[in-house]
Amino acid sequence: MIKRRKNPVEMIHTEPNLCSTDLRLHILHGVPFFASLEHTKIEEINQQIHEKGFKPGDYLYFAGDPADSLFIIAEGRVKLLRHTTAGKDVMLDLLIPGEFFGGLSTSSSSTYLETAQALTSVCALSISREGFRTILNQHPAVGIQVLDLVAARLEAAHDTIHQLSAQTAEQRIAATLLMLAAKLGEPHEVGLLIQTPLSRDELAEMTATTPETASRVISQFQRDGWIATGRKWIALIRLEELLQTAEMKV
Amino acid sequence: MIKRRKNPVEMIHTEPNLCSTDLRLHILHGVPFFASLEHTKIEEINQQIHEKGFKPGDYLYFAGDPADSLFIIAEGRVKLLRHTTAGKDVMLDLLIPGEFFGGLSTSSSSTYLETAQALTSVCALSISREGFRTILNQHPAVGIQVLDLVAARLEAAHDTIHQLSAQTAEQRIAATLLMLAAKLGEPHEVGLLIQTPLSRDELAEMTATTPETASRVISQFQRDGWIATGRKWIALIRLEELLQTAEMKV
DNA sequence: CGGTAGTTTGAACTACGTCAAGGGTCGTGG
DNA sequence: CCACGACCCTTGACGTAGTTCAAACTACCG
Structure with missing residues (x-):
């Protein structure tokens, strides 16, 4: 039998106030759906963004909380999950830097439907729903990018349903x-x-x-x-x- | 025990060429994500739209076909499904008039990932992927509407995953x-x-x-x-x- | 080096799938 | 309008993948 080894997974050490402005801009440029914007515009968006650090196991928000922010991961891993009455959780997604989650649409529910929990130390950027809406209105290309990403996630969810069913x-x-x-x-x-x-x-x-x-x-x-x-x-x-x-x- | 009765479900009889221009315009106006457009603009969009009738059991397209069109149901019921190697199908959605499906995003797969089958007689409107992209580019508000609808479907899919899991x-x-x-x-x-x-x-x-x-x-x-x-x-x-x-x- | 949290394994149980037969409903054609 | 055939639904008996409960084991941390 194969001998078990020490944990090779690299620890992510994120200090509470890690996201330097440089890193933030770097992340924002890298985020697929802001990639199409000019640098000056991104700096403008950067003004509207808050950052927050989380430790492993911390909850970014709970299902049922007022959904007022959209999050983008700068560093770390975040899982999206739903709770069960029986106490068993269901993981819906595992997100990595550059991915977004949280209060996406204005029309849908005003509370989060899922819980977001840090798997590692996490640095998350957040923007208010309204702020994000404004960006969408001003930059149609961003909206289309986001649409494509959400559509891809819908496909992934359908894959999962297919797997669970069959x-x-x-x-x-x-x-x-x-x-x-x-x-x-x-x-x-x-x-x-x-x-x-x-x-x-x-x-x-x-x-x-x-x-x-x-x-x-x-x-x-x-x-x-x-x-x-x-x-x-x-x-x-x-x-x-x-x-x-x-x-x-x- | 309750006595069983004759089928009370109302039959939908759709003749091959039913969608009159009037009905088409009516449907287009009613579609949530075109609702924000002016009448003249909708008539313009109407030019780009083709219609097609289907009988119960007909397939609108199969998973794997080139995904070149976006569909909107004018009349009838359509189910979206995936096939299993074992021959068992998995139904992912059941769509009614006003709902859209098919080749939504340009970036994702160029083939349909699901099969669409008519449950009743169906009149479907279709528009090319490129045509739809053009509309999105010209009308940011439409894009946001579509984004909200897709986000809502993602939530519904997550609900389903939750159910299947727990x-x-x-x-x-x-x-x-x-x-x-x-x-x-x-x-x-x-x-x-x-x-x-x-x-x-x-x-x-x-x-x-x-x-x-x-x-x-x-x-x-x-x-x-x-x-x-x-x-x-x-x-x-x-x-x-x-x-x-x-x-x-x- | 001891404790906590994660992992493994066993044994009994159960919800559900599978296989199979029979019965009801509906549409079609005489 | 009736009768036949196709399709759909129901029910039973049985098998099993996976859950549950429980106990021992091991990696990692302080």
Whole structure:
């Protein structure tokens, strides 16, 4: 059996007041939907933006809070989730720097429908709903970019629904690992490392199963030599086999 | 036991070439995201629109086809679905007049990711992706409307994921019936009638279960006097109890 | 080096899927 | 208008993937 190793996931250390103006501008330029704007315009937008740091496990907001801000991640990982009466959470998305979330539309609900929680130290930029609306009104190209991004997320959500409807826990877990690797994967001596802390519990929240079942499947994958894993980390080794397992339609 | 009745769902008879110019303009005015435009502008847009009729069971397009058009329903019901290798379909949405679907964004996949099938006779309006892009560029307000609608669908998809992850088949079916009634419900002597033909098979496709399980749950609801049902129709009687059943979160 | 949080594994249980047979409803054609 | 056939729905019996409960084990942190 493969010997377990120390956690290779790189820690993200974000001090409370890290986001320097330079970093903020850098992030804003990098954000897909502001990319089309001129530098001066972005500096103007920068004036409307607030920043805030969070520690791992901190909640950025809870479902039901008044949805007055749109967030953009500058650094760290954030998960979007819903709570269940039974206390079991459902993870809907895992976001990385450059991605946005929170109060997007004016017309829809005035409270957040999901909870946002930091998985690592996080630096988040935020802008008021109204401020964001103003930008959308002044820059149609930004609106189209945002539309495309939201449409892509809708497709991803439909993928998930499809998986939950038609696939086994093993298939969903394999598919989720591949998806995570595509988004967060970093080459590493132990394999293609999923660069975020991720417990069996959280993997279960993503795949609509229990921590026990996630553990059993992960253990089997490890026994097969398809992955390397440890406490809160997973690295993929045999992508081909995982794909084969997940496949029967993503 | 409640005696079963003849199908009270009103047939939609759409002749191949039904969409008169008047009806088209009427629909276009009614469509939420064109509502903000002036009449002359809508007539201009009307020039770019093609119409097509479909019979029940017809496919408007298949997943994998080149996604060159955006559709708007003028009349009828359309279901969006994905196919499974096992031949079991997964229904992702059920659309009514005024709703749009198809090739929405330019940046995302150039082929349709879902299949669209007519549940009834359907009259659909279509516009090319490029044509729609042009409208978006010229009318920022339209883009924002569309963004809000897509964001609302994303929320709905997240609701579904939540349900599939955390609820029993009975709860999901109760929730789905209530959702359908909110969208398609019409007061009727037999109860709040879900105004579309819907088989146990299709209900199963919507709730990630099998026709047999859907039938068992529906039969139980009927025995309890919560609904009235028959071949391809369902009417709700005791909303309160259904809500109670579904509840434990959406 | 001890404690906490995360992980693994086993054994019993259950909601649901599968397979199969029978019955009701509707449309069509005589 | 009736009768036949196709399609849809129902119900039962059985199998199983996955949950639940519980206990032991291990990585990591202070």
